[in-house]
Amino acid sequence: xxxxxxxxxxxxxxxxxxxxxxxxxxxxxxxxxxxxxxxxxxxxxxxxxxxxxxxxxxxxxxxxxxxxxxxxxxxxxxxxxxxxxxxxxxxxxxxxxxxxxxxxxxxxxxxxxxxxxxxxxxxxxxxxxxxxxxxxxxxxxxxxxxxxxxxxxxxxxxxxxxxxxxxxxxxxxxxxxxxxxxxxxxxxxxxxxxxxxxxxxxxxxxxxxxxxxxxxxxxxxxxxxxxxxxx
Numbered sequence: 001x002x003x004x005x006x007x008x009x010x011x012x013x014x015x016x017x018x019x020x021x022x023x024x025x026x027x028x029x030x031x032x033x034x035x036x037x038x039x040x041x042x043x044x045x046x047x048x049x050x051x052x053x054x055x056x057x058x059x060x061x062x063x064x065x066x067x068x069x070x071x072x073x074x075x076x077x078x079x080x081x082x083x084x085x086x087x088x089x090x091x092x093x094x095x096x097x098x099x100x101x102x103x104x105x106x107x108x109x110x111x112x113x114x115x116x117x118x119x120x121x122x123x124x125x126x127x128x129x130x131x132x133x134x135x136x137x138x139x140x141x142x143x144x145x146x147x148x149x150x151x152x153x154x155x156x157x158x159x160x161x162x163x164x165x166x167x168x169x170x171x172x173x174x175x176x177x178x179x180x181x182x183x184x185x186x187x188x189x190x191x192x193x194x195x196x197x198x199x200x201x202x203x204x205x206x207x208x209x210x211x212x213x214x215x216x217x218x219x220x221x222x223x224x225x226x227x228x229x230x231x
Contacts, residue, residue, distance in 0.1 A: 030083065030138045031123015032223040034215065035133035035146045037191060037225050040167075040175035041153030041160075043203045043211075044146035048128045050212035055219060060119060061128040069111040079115075090117035093137070103135065106187040129179070134187045134196070140221050144199040144212070145191075152204045 034051065038044025040220045045061055052059040060068075064191075068075045079086075094113055103113065113135050117127050117145040133143035148156075150172070156170035183191045194200060199218060201211045 026090070028137060029120050029123045031125075032140055032142060032219060033120045033123060033136055034126045034131075034142045034144065034219055035136055036126065036128045037131075037133050037143070038195070039127065039145075039153060040172045040179070041095050041155075041157040042146040042148040043156060043208055045128055046208050047201075047203065047211045047215070048126050050208055051219075052126050053213050054212055054216040055124070055126075057124045057126050059126045059128065060116075063128055065112060065115060065127070065130055069115050077192050079118055080228065081117055086118050086121035089121050090114055093117055097135070102188065104188075131183050131187045134183070134189055135213055142199070142215070142222050144201060144218075145194075145197045147200060147226050148204045149202075161199060 021056070034048075034057070036044050036048050048059050048061065051057075066152060068078060073091060091114070112130055116127055116130065116132050116135055119127065120132075120141070121169065123140070133141060136143075150169075153172050154165055154168045157166055157172055161168065161171060180191050183189055189196060199215065201214065203211055206214070
């Protein structure tokens with residue numbers, strides 16, 4: 001499955017030979033993306049990795065995205081096989097969202113959104129955090145939110161970070177506040193508004209494997225429906 005690609009849009013506009021100053025833009029991403037927003041300790045990263053193995057898609061978490069955004073070599077290595085006009089499409093969407101007031105104009109933010117848009121242009125990627133679900137086109141993105149009860153989240157962080165329960169709870173609240181502030185400041189949204197998501201999954205009763213299975217089923221179904229419309 002990893003070697004196949006369902007084209008979600010028509011062919012890019014390569015035929016124009018007039019004014020070379022105007023860059024032809026792709027109509028949109030070539031494949032579906034999955035964006036996962038998560039509460040701290042809800043195991044969103046673990047579910048994303050399981051989902052990546054099920055679908056055969058690359059997972060980009062916050063750490064990898066920030067490393068790529070800060071390293072020209074790492075970014076170029078991963079983005080080398082992007083369609084020729086992916087960068088132009090990413091810049092076009094980024095500018096459009098900024099002009100519409102849907103994303104901050106702050107220079108400090110531009111690296112990550114541009115990078116996520118270029119990854120999405122290729123499609124069949126899973127992006128965890130950094131507001132990807134609010135940045136990428138809704139028609140080609142499955143946006144899910146991972147949640148869990150506070151005791152379960154505290155327990156997971158306590159074990160994962162080797163903290164006391166009190167320390168884990170403080171870490172949980174700090175991470176939640178930081179993520180919510182980031183989304184509010186740069187994307188002007190409230191992460192707790194449920195209507196912004198296609199799926200909300202509670203990892204405590206469902207478990208990581210079931211969450212990944214549900215997301216994989218939804219992604220395959222969404223991709224198939226998109227392919228029918230594009231065809």
